[in-house]
Amino acid sequence: xxxxxxxxxxxxxxxxxxxxxxxxxxxxxxxxxxxxxxxxxxxxxxxxxxxxxxxxxxxxxxxxxxxxxxxxxxxxxxxxxxxxxxxxxxxxxxxxxxxxxxxxxxxxxxxxxxxxxxxxxxxxxxxxxxxxxxxxxxxxxxxxxxxxxxxxxxxxxxxxxxxxxxxxxxxxxxxxxxxxxxxxxxxxxxxxxxxxxxxxxxxxxxxxxxxxxxxxxxxxxxxxxxxxxxxxxxxxxxxxxxxxxxxxxxxxxxxxxxxxxxxxxxxxxxxxxxxxxxxxxxxxxxxxxxxxxxxxxxxxxxxxxxxxxxxxxxxxxxxxxxxxxxxxxxxxxxxxxxxxxxxxxxxxxxxxxxxxxxxxxxxxxxxxxxxxxxxxxxxxxxxxxxxxxxxxxxxxxxxxxxxxxxxxxxxxxxxxxxxxxxxxxxxxxxxxxxxx
Amino acid sequence: xxxxxxxxxxxxxxxxxxxxxxxxxxxxxxxxxxxxxxxxxxxxxxxxxxxxxxxxxxxxxxxxxxxxxxxxxxxxxxxxxxxxxxxxxxxxxxxxxxxxxxxxxxxxxxxxxxxxxxxxxxxxxxxxxxxxxxxxxxxxxxxxxxxxxxxxxxxxxxxxxxxxxxxxxxxxxxxxxxxxxxxxxxxxxxxxxxxxxxxxxxxxxxxxxxxxxxxxxxxxxxxxxxxxxxxxxxxxxxxxxxxxxxxxxxxxxxxxxxxxxxxxxxxxxxxxxxxxxxxxxxxxxxxxxxxxxxxxxxxxxxxxxxxxxxxxxxxxxxxxxxxxxxxxxxxxxxxxxxxxxxxxxxxxxxxxxxxxxxxxxxxxxxxxxxxxxxxxxxxxxxxxxxxxxxxxxxxxxxxxxxxxxxxxxxxxxxxxxxxxxxxxxxxxxxxxxxxxxxxxxxxxxxxxxxxxxxxxxxxxxxxxxxxxxxxxxxxxxxxxxxxxxxxxxxxxxxxxxxxxxxxxxxxxxxxxxxxxxxxxxxxxxxxxxxxxxxxxxxxxxxxxxxxxxxxxxxxxx
Numbered sequence: 006x007x008x009x010x011x012x013x014x015x016x017x018x019x020x021x022x023x024x025x026x027x028x029x030x031x032x033x034x035x036x037x038x039x040x041x042x043x044x045x046x047x048x049x050x051x052x053x054x055x056x057x058x059x060x061x062x063x064x065x066x067x068x069x070x071x072x073x074x075x076x077x078x079x080x081x082x083x084x085x086x087x088x089x090x091x092x093x094x095x096x097x098x099x100x101x102x103x104x105x106x107x108x109x110x111x112x113x114x115x116x117x118x119x120x121x122x123x124x125x126x127x128x129x130x131x132x133x134x135x136x137x138x139x140x141x142x143x144x145x146x147x148x149x150x151x152x153x154x155x156x157x158x159x160x161x162x163x164x165x166x167x168x169x170x171x172x173x174x175x176x177x178x179x180x181x182x183x184x185x186x187x188x189x190x191x192x193x194x195x196x197x198x199x200x201x202x203x204x205x206x207x208x209x210x211x212x213x214x215x216x217x218x219x220x221x222x223x224x225x226x227x228x229x230x231x232x233x234x235x236x237x238x239x240x241x242x243x244x245x246x247x248x249x250x251x252x253x254x255x256x257x258x259x260x261x262x263x264x265x266x267x268x269x270x271x272x273x274x275x276x277x278x279x280x281x282x283x284x285x286x287x288x289x290x291x292x293x294x295x296x297x298x299x300x301x302x303x304x305x306x307x308x309x310x311x312x313x314x315x316x317x318x319x320x321x322x323x324x325x326x327x328x329x330x331x332x333x334x335x336x337x338x339x340x341x342x343x344x345x346x347x348x349x350x351x352x353x354x355x356x357x358x359x360x361x362x363x364x365x366x367x368x369x370x371x372x373x374x375x376x377x378x379x380x381x382x383x384x385x386x387x388x389x390x391x392x393x394x395x396x397x398x399x400x401x402x403x404x405x406x407x408x409x410x411x412x413x414x415x416x417x418x419x420x421x422x423x424x425x426x427x428x429x430x431x432x433x434x435x436x437x438x439x440x441x
Numbered sequence: 442x443x444x445x446x447x448x449x450x451x452x453x454x455x456x457x458x459x460x461x462x463x464x465x466x467x468x469x470x471x472x473x474x475x476x477x478x479x480x481x482x483x484x485x486x487x488x489x490x491x492x493x494x495x496x497x498x499x500x501x502x503x504x505x506x507x508x509x510x511x512x513x514x515x516x517x518x519x520x521x522x523x524x525x526x527x528x529x530x531x532x533x534x535x536x537x538x539x540x541x542x543x544x545x546x547x548x549x550x551x552x553x554x555x556x557x558x559x560x561x562x563x564x565x566x567x568x569x570x571x572x573x574x575x576x577x578x579x580x581x582x583x584x585x586x587x588x589x590x591x592x593x594x595x596x597x598x599x600x601x602x603x604x605x606x607x608x609x610x611x612x613x614x615x616x617x618x619x620x621x622x623x624x625x626x627x628x629x630x631x632x633x634x635x636x637x638x639x640x641x642x643x644x645x646x647x648x649x650x651x652x653x654x655x656x657x658x659x660x661x662x663x664x665x666x667x668x669x670x671x672x673x674x675x676x677x678x679x680x681x682x683x684x685x686x687x688x689x690x691x692x693x694x695x696x697x698x699x700x701x702x703x704x705x706x707x708x709x710x711x712x713x714x715x716x717x718x719x720x721x722x723x724x725x726x727x728x729x730x731x732x733x734x735x736x737x738x739x740x741x742x743x744x745x746x747x748x749x750x751x752x753x754x755x756x757x758x759x760x761x762x763x764x765x766x767x768x769x770x771x772x773x774x775x776x777x778x779x780x781x782x783x784x785x786x787x788x789x790x791x792x793x794x795x796x797x798x799x800x801x802x803x804x805x806x807x808x809x810x811x812x813x814x815x816x817x818x819x820x821x822x823x824x825x826x827x828x829x830x831x832x833x834x835x836x837x838x839x840x841x842x843x844x845x846x847x848x849x850x851x852x853x854x855x856x857x858x859x860x861x862x863x864x865x866x867x868x869x870x871x872x873x874x875x876x877x878x879x880x881x882x883x884x885x886x887x888x889x890x891x892x893x894x895x896x897x898x899x900x901x902x903x904x905x906x907x908x909x910x911x912x913x914x915x916x917x918x919x920x921x922x923x924x925x926x927x928x929x930x931x932x933x934x935x936x937x938x939x940x941x942x943x944x945x946x947x948x949x950x951x952x953x954x955x956x957x958x959x960x961x962x963x964x965x966x967x968x969x970x971x972x973x974x975x976x977x978x979x980x981x982x983x984x985x986x987x988x989x990x991x992x993x994x995x996x997x998x
Contacts, residue, residue: 129900129912131831142827149825153818160814163789168807171728173796182796186997187734187787195786196779203775206825211768213827218764235603270761275598276694278759278834282900286830289760292597292688294695296761309912313834313902314759315591317598318511321905395909417511 233277250381258301265301281310318417324395345372355436387441479536514906522592544960547639560625567619578608596686627661668704716853728795801875805856812848837897868946882931888924
């Protein structure tokens, strides 16, 4: 039942290409999408536009290019439809409707999402699942959207028909229409049919609830404890002895040899919610109320997400970054993280500043006397691509600015500005830069 | 009938100075004046809440925008939500209930006129308290200002550790105070409907508006009570060393969620049932037919009322309830769809075979039908728990409940304004301005809230003051913001219409719509005593009987 997103990816690329052509014509992205929807119609419009804008020879070239692109687009969409006919629906009418709705949905989303996807990182599209929980949700959602889509079309048509057919006309004269007070049979019908639909929806829903929520934890699973803090994530790997922050590393899971990751979700302060849309639905992190969730990503890469439950001033910049690594990469990452902090004699001055100031009250650097727990563990800070829970890239300048004045990057962050002198500041930054 | 008025000796009618007039309004216990006061305060707060919405929308117009600080943004969405629910939607609906119920059931006032006045002023005081926080409060980060804990103030964010100062206390107190006002009004509505009906008006002959408000009153009693209890518990936590919701001392954050949503979900139906009531009065008149399936409409409303008290935890599918609890709340939530569906079908049945007149009140009701259909279906979508694990707390939810509250309830309220304004003021609202209002608002609404579903599907959480570029959210948010401004313009047209028509509108006469319920039998605006002679009714449509003496309804009921 899984509609393979491969064609969607192709589709997205295609849209990008078309968009480039469009931008050479100085037209907006919205129109590009519109043109793929009504491909044939759009072709005419493209020809029309190209005819108005470019010089004759350029015009011709653009027209040819766009024509091939759009025709390719049409065949892509057709392929997509074929792939989707794998939908396990018995009734042909249902299937066609489901396909149509799906088609519109996927193409719209692929269009919008293609704005987002870089080469290696994934977007946050719930219809581009890469892990079992997210996939079973996407499958259920297709089914639910199909059913509600049918209801929508039927009722919408009924209302529209009534409005047009029974509108008051000038030729009516002043007579009142026949006064009808009700009909038991009809009313019974529109009570029973919805009840049947509800039963079907409920059974489909309950099946997925059970499958996702009550999945047993296999022996080879990776265990991670995720702790929500005002406004950052702490990740602990109890079996591996690793503590890190904000960037979660998990192994890719081969369907033949599943290595899912099971997260225990805790909170150190207010409520948070762990949401990486392409890997799983969200689950809240609530103090005094441990939760559990799991995922088994089947593709490597970086998956994005963020805190979804309002947790305070900087809720918006509590971003999530999940790196799904191949088995070797993950093992290498684990080995690196298990080491204590690098001791670099060149950075001793910075380390002194760090340990003399309040830095060490909140941050931990393994192997040193810094053992605070209120802020992120910094033992392997330089192995992370971002700082401040994804609010800024981990570069020299950002690091310096962050230590100098956290509120410049993240106003409302709980890290205080330490008001270090410039030499001290530079020393601490160089110390940080040795922690890889 | 009651159309004859009591004659007042000429000497008693004289122009009063405005202070005297103001005094009359402030001390009134007349249900009509209180109704208008409710609506007036609601419109005032609607404009304030609308400005807050625009600030939110400007900030989200593109990624990494710096129009307001995160602190201000958090206050804005907290105040916007609280204002719109407690100080716009509820008061305006209470206002209509107050104004219309006695007129529709042939009574001279509500059952408890002074309780009525007391309840209104409590609600209004609640609103003032909330806004006083801008002067007297201080929030999450300590500096003085409005509450910023979100409109549901999840524990432990509302605890003193995370919300020092007094801003969230203003939120607590204002909800507590206005909650008492709501309870007073609910008691009054129930007592009025049950005890004050004119001779002949059996429960089975009552206009649907009265029936639906009766159910609404019952639900207010059920829903507001736990909210008030929770607010008191929160105050105990904050000031008397209690630990109900104090997670650092073993309290439960989840307990607060349950308390809040066992209020919060019935609240949605408290708002939407009076909206259903407007449709059930307006659609028949402009289709020129009686409501289709009156008994089923009543039964469906009661069913919605009952079932809606057992669906609250569908707001909490992401908090880690076990699979049985999740399944239970999924089925109850889906079940609400059945009686709601019946209502939509019965309205279609009412229009079917009628002669539909597309006057402005009807236009708004038609808008309601289409939009509430979509809102209901996205609601069903979210009752599918696993799907909701993705959609919950995202912009999809924000789009969904604005579809219910704006696309549904607010459209019905606008319809009600256009329909009953002539009765209240004696003047017709301008049809031309009304159509401008309708079409502008419709376009703005769809630009904003249709598009808003998509960023939710693309992973955009709600309540974020800014977002990262490159996630495909920028264009969408820009369109949403444009739509918000179009809606704001439409609201200005509406307010202009209210004011201009008050002075220059066409005279309405007693019965401008050729309608069938009792309020149209008396002058516009009605005299203080409503009915000179208390009417006697023989059917659900007393004025139909009067206008068609040879073919009265009473023969068929």
